[in-house]
Amino acid sequence: MRKITLIIIHCSATPEGRNLDFEACRYEHVHHRRFKDIGYHFYITRDGEIHRGRAIEQIGAHCKDHNAHSIGICYEGGLSADGVPKDTRTMEQKGAMLALLRELRTIVPKALIVGHHDLNPVKACPCFNAVKEFKGI
Template sequence: MRTVTLFVVHCSATPQGVSLGFEDCRRDHVRHRGFKDIGYHFYVTRDGEIHRGRPLEKIGAHSLHHNRHSIGICYEGGLDAASCPTDTRTLGKHSI
């Protein structure tokens, strides 16, 4: 097992009213970024559902220079309806 010293939380930079579900994100990472799988270990959709991405024992592809020793978590959202950064996390996501 690899040594994990860091949790890195990302947002999908998806505006309110626009959906980027787990499979959509996975497809983007594989087809457009050339990854073998989704880059994150966990993906949290707006409804609060937690999806498992890469297995924890696999190195993620989410944070340059930190992938080897981190777990990548992404939550859907992060932008308001005008595509400006905002905290769109639900109450459950604040506990991440």
């Protein structure tokens, strides 16, 4: 297994009221960005379903300069209806994300949980303070 030092939380930058399900996100990554597969290891839709993307053993394509040593988790949403960055996670997404992070902690106990913004301040993603929220995990 590759050495993982980070778990990076992302949002899909999808406005409230619009959907970007797992297959649509995968299609976007493969056909528009020319990735081999979806860039994330996990994708959480608004209903709280956790979709597995790339295998953890595979390098992701979700955060420049950090893909080789990280796991990428993305939640569907992250923008208000008018396109402004906003924490739009549903209760189902919050619960699913917490459960997933607890599970990943057993696999990579020393990995830091951060938001994309923490590694690239130009980005608002994931539109909430992941370091603060997940500090105790």
